């Protein structure tokens with residue numbers, strides 16, 4: 364699989380996102396500022412979740428398990444944040460006049 368998609372960024376700039384798995388591992392590249400600095404950008408993420416061919420290749424890759432772990436950890440953080448917010452509120456209710 365090799366796929367090139369042009370996307371329009373929020374400022375109207377056009378970027379090219381390239382996906383491939385020809386080397387045996389799932390690879391993505393985007394020409395936006397984040398992409399050229401090897402940061403996982405929203406253009407790559409959006410296409411990974413919307414293009415069936417790209418999704419199929421991603422799901423077969425070892426990256427799938429890493430993304431699943433990232434999602435789980437992100438949910439853990441959100442859950443802890445809710446708990447700390449609740450505690451702060453309870454403390455404020457008891458302590459503050």
Ligand SMILES: [Zn+2]
Pocket residue numbers: 378393394395396397398404405406407
């Ligand atoms: Zn990008």
